[in-house]
Structures are given as structure tokens and as C-alpha cells.
Amino acid sequence: MVSHEGNPITELAEPLQQWLGAVRARSGDLATSEAKVIALLIADPLFVGTSTTAQVAARAGVSAPSVVRAARAIGFEGFADLKLEIARARGSADFFAPPPSLHADSDAASVMENAVRSGVDALSALRGALIADDVRAAVEAIRGCGQLLSYGAGPSATVAADAVFRMRALGVRTAGVVDHESAMIAARLMSPGDVSVIVSSTGRTQTTLAVADAAASSGATVIAITDRRATPLTELAHITLLTGAAPLSTQLAAAASRLGQLTVVDVLVATLALSDPERVRRAERAGMDLPDMA
Numbered sequence: 001m002v003s004h005e006g007n008p009i010t011e012l013a014e015p016l017q018q019w020l021g022a023v024r025a026r027s028g029d030l031a032t033s034e035a036k037v038i039a040l041l042i043a044d045p046l047f048v049g050t051s052t053t054a055q056v057a058a059r060a061g062v063s064a065p066s067v068v069r070a071a072r073a074i075g076f077e078g079f080a081d082l083k084l085e086i087a088r089a090r091g092s093a094d095f096f097a098p099p100p101s102l103h104a105d106s107d108a109a110s111v112m113e114n115a116v117r118s119g120v121d122a123l124s125a126l127r128g129a130l131i132a133d134d135v136r137a138a139v140e141a142i143r144g145c146g147q148l149l150s151y152g153a154g155p156s157a158t159v160a161a162d163a164v165f166r167m168r169a170l171g172v173r174t175a176g177v178v179d180h181e182s183a184m185i186a187a188r189l190m191s192p193g194d195v196s197v198i199v200s201s202t203g204r205t206q207t208t209l210a211v212a213d214a215a216a217s218s219g220a221t222v223i224a225i226t227d228r229r230a231t232p233l234t235e236l237a238h239i240t241l242l243t244g245a246a247p248l249s250t251q252l253a254a255a256a257s258r259l260g261q262l263t264v265v266d267v268l269v270a271t272l273a274l275s276d277p278e279r280v281r282r283a284e285r286a287g288m289d290l291p292d293m294a
Contacts, residue, residue, distance in 0.1 A: 016045060019089035026074040033062040037070035041082075049086030053079050115255065122245050122256035126263055129244025138239045139271045141221045145195040147173040149220070151183045151211045152199030159199045159225065159261040166269045169286060170279045180207045187211050192219035200224070201245065201257040203231030212236045225264050227257060241268075 020042055027038045040060045041048045048056055056079075057064045071082040142148060148167055152160035157178055164176035177183040187196060196215035200208045203226040216222045216236050224237035227245040234240045243260035273280050 016086070016089040019085065020045060023074055030070070030073055031066075033066040034070035034073050036060045036062050037067050038074065041070075045086055046090075049083050049090065118256040119259050122243070122260045123263065125244035125246070126260045129242040130264065130267070131242070134239055134241055135267055135271055138223045138241060138268060139275060141195050141223065141239065142167065142172060142268070142272060143276060144193070145172070145221070146191060146193045147175060148195045148197060149183070149186050149190060149215065150174065150176045150197040150199070151187075151208065153180070153205050153208045155258055156199040156201060156205075156208070156261070159258055159265065160197065162262060163197050163199070163265045163268075166265060167272075169283045170269065170272055170276075171282045171286075172272075180211070183211045184214055187214035187220070188218055190215050190218040190220040194218075194220040195223060196220045197223045197225065198233065198237065199226070199261055200233050201227050201261070203228065203233035209233060209236065225261050227260075 023038065024042065027035070030038060037056065037060045040056065047059070051059075053064045053067045057067050060067070068079050071077075071079045074082075076082045076085065148164075150160040150163045150167075152158075161176050161178075164174045168174045175186055177186050190196065194215075196212065198208060198212045198215070203224070209232050212222050212224070212233060213236055216238075221239065222237045223239045223241065224233050225241045225243070226233055227243050228234075229240065229242065241264050243257065243264060245257040245260045273283075
């Protein structure tokens with residue numbers, strides 16, 4: 001099952017370790033309730049950085065206002081500012097920034113060139129990472145499945161939705177659920193012989209892992225579309241389709257990762273169509289009343 005506990009302090013990256021050192025230096029004279037919050041922050045900063053005030057209060061055994069007072073006591077305007085600093089120390093806030101190769105004076109042509117180069121690099125990486133045998137295994141599972149559930153969180157949700165549309169057109173019984181709660185219910189209701197396509201660039205998103213775990217526990221075959229091996233998602237998956245994309249350090253890296261994932265969906269759909277011509281004929285009949293999409 002998926003664990004929701006934070007990571008031990010010894011596993012944290014050096015910038016976050018350094019930031020915690022600064023926090024310790026500012027936390028010498030605190031009220032008892034505030035000290036409990038700071039002790040939790042130092043012991044499990046990843047939990048604090050991704051939790052609500054109420055969740056932190058419950059785990060620390062204090063009131064919600066104590067969490068806010070603790071953040072202010074060590075120099076922040078409030079709990080939201082504390083979480084933002086944790087994100088910056090982790091490097092996760094960099095995702096929302098432009099690539100470091102661009103700057104405030106970069107013109108549209110430079111931005112365009114950078115984005116195109118990221119996309120080309122992503123497709124080149126995909127060519128080396130995606131294994132034909134894995135594609136064939138995934139298509140074989142999809143061909144015989146009772147239903148297919150596709151799920152992805154955040155930017156990966158668009159890829160999961162594309163998989164639903166494309167597979168449905170080929171006669172696969174598909175379901176795509178955006179919200180996590182509904183996806184969990186749908187995954188719990190799956191059966192052996194069903195397939196769940198899980199899309200995640202990092203392979204570490206907790207909500208995505210929970211859906212994958214629920215689908216696997218229900219007996220469904222889990223197909224992961226992700227960037228690299230040796231992640232919690234690939235440990236859950238029965239079949240892994242790798243893109244080989246670079247780590248998601250910026251928005252453009254995320255866009256390039258999605259380009260690789262969408263290409264994997266294209267490969268699956270084309271291989272499925274080639275393996276079963278009758279599906280193509282059914283798809284033609286199903287789409288004959290649609291507007292021209294050519």
C-alpha cells in the first residue's frame with residue numbers, strides 16, 4: 001500500500017537541510033505549543049510543506065492558531081509563507097519559473113527556440129527509452145480488457161484524457177476521471193482483466209500512486225506512462241512505458257515531458273489499430289457523424 005508518511009530527515013537534499021539549520025537557529029525561545037510545531041517541521045518538513053494548517057496542528061497535537069503563531073515566531077508572515085519557503089528550499093517552486101537559460105530580457109523568439117529544443121530533446125529521449133516489447137505487452141492487455149481507467153494528476157491529466165478519447169474511438173470501454181476521489185472509487189471497483197493507464201512524469205505524486213495502488217489491489221493491470229524507472233509508480237505497475245524525459249525543473253520541461261507522454265499514447269493507439277483492423281472499422285462508423293477533424 002502507498003505510505004503517506006514523510007521522508008526521514010537524513011534523506012533530504014542539502015539545500016533543505018541548510019534551510020532547516022536556519023530554522024533551528026531562530027527557534028530558541030518558543031511557547032510549548034509553538035515548539036511542538038517547529039519540532040514537527042524539523043523532523044518532517046515535507047509533510048509540513050504539503051499539508052494544511054489543520055493537518056499540521058493535528059499531527060503536532062496543537063491548535064490551528066498555534067501553527068500560524070509558530071510560523072510567525074520564526075520570522076514568517078504566516079503559515080503560507082512558511083510553506084512557500086519549504087518549496088523554494090526543496091526546489092519544487094522552480095517548476096513555475098522560466099528555464100534558467102532565459103531571463104527577463106529574452107524575446108519571444110528565444111522563448112520559442114528554447115521550447116522547441118526542449119520538445120526535440122524529449123522526443124529523442126523517448127526513442128531510446130521506450131521499449132517495443134513493453135508496448136506490445138500494453139496493447140495486448142488493452143485488447144482484452146473489460147474496461148480501461150485512465151488517470152493523471154495536474155499536467156498529466158491532459159495526457160490521461162487524450163488516452164481515453166483515443167482508446168474509446170477504437171472501441172475500448174474507457175473511463176477518465178479528473179477528481180481524485182472519484183478516481184479512487186472507480187479504481188476500487190475494477191476487476192481482474194481490466195486495465196488502468198496511469199500517467200505521471202515523476203512517478204511520485206501521492207494521489208496518482210493511491211489510484212494506481214487501488215487499481216492494482218482490485219486485480220487490474222496497471223500500465224504506467226512515466227519518465228523513468230525505480231520510482232514508487234513503477235514498483236506498482238505491471239507494465240511500464242518510459243519516456244526518458246528530463247527531470248521537471250521548469251514549466252518547459254513539463255511541457256516536453258507531456259509531449260513524450262502523448263507520443264506514447266499515439267504509439268499505443270496506432271499499434272492497437274494495426275493489431276485489430278475491425279476496431280478501425282468500428283471507429284470509422286462511430287465517428288462518421290463528427291465534424292471534419294482532418
